[in-house]
Amino acid sequence: GQNIDQPTEMTATEGAIVQINCTYQTSGFNGLFWYQQHAGEAPTFLSYNVLDGLEEKGRFSSFLSRSKGYSYLLLKELQMKDSASYLCAVLDSNYQLIWGAGTKLIIKP
Amino acid sequence: ETGVTQTPRHLVMGMTNKKSLKCEQHLGHNAMYWYKQSAKKPLELMFVYSLEERVENNSVPSRFSPECPNSSHLFLHLHTLQPEDSALYLCASSPGGTVTDTQYFGPGTRLTVL
Secondary structure (H helix, E strand, O other): OOEEEOOOEEEEEOOOOEEEEEEEEOOOOOOEEEEEEOOOOOOEEEEEEOOOEEEEEOOEEEEEEOOOOEEEEEEOOOOHHHOEEEEEEEEOOOOOEEEOOOEEEEEEO | OOOEEEEOOEEEEOOOOEEEEEEEEOOOOOEEEEEEEOOOOOOEEEEEEEOOEEEEOOOOOOOEEEEEEEOOEEEEEEEOOOHHHOEEEEEEEEOOOOOOOOOEEOOOEEEEEO
């Protein structure tokens, strides 16, 4: 079967750095998405990785290792507004989007 | 604002009711999607419309019936739902008809079935 694993919940301190991991087992791979979803709001696009390596976009970076079936989202200089759920999703060989259950990130002052 | 709106934002209905969820996108996209999001579970893709034609059904129960009258509007008609259908229903759109495109989500309709 196809599976996306992410931690259910993480807690971090304002101003710190946090890494949210995502591991996947899918039939093929055509890219990995990260979305942010604030409570009661729509998911919003953060990043798309299809090649190995780190992509940086401001305070957020996303890393992919296809050989390990692994990605992480790195958030730096955490702000209270970063409290949200972070969803990992993988495109399989049939271009089906397989979603993880999301990681709820709690930021404390 | 993502350019995708959904109404109503909250809906409470009995199992014998008939209701409809509405989604509208103002982005000029060609594909629209319905997702179901239950607590602590992955997003479940229900329906995909590309250029107003349904391209994916994912074996959704027939008590959910989608309608896409044009590329800007998408409906989800609900009838004789079950309590386990209570969830957040999200609409999304993307520029093209493939999921390699970034999807833009609406705020969702929180549905409670009594």
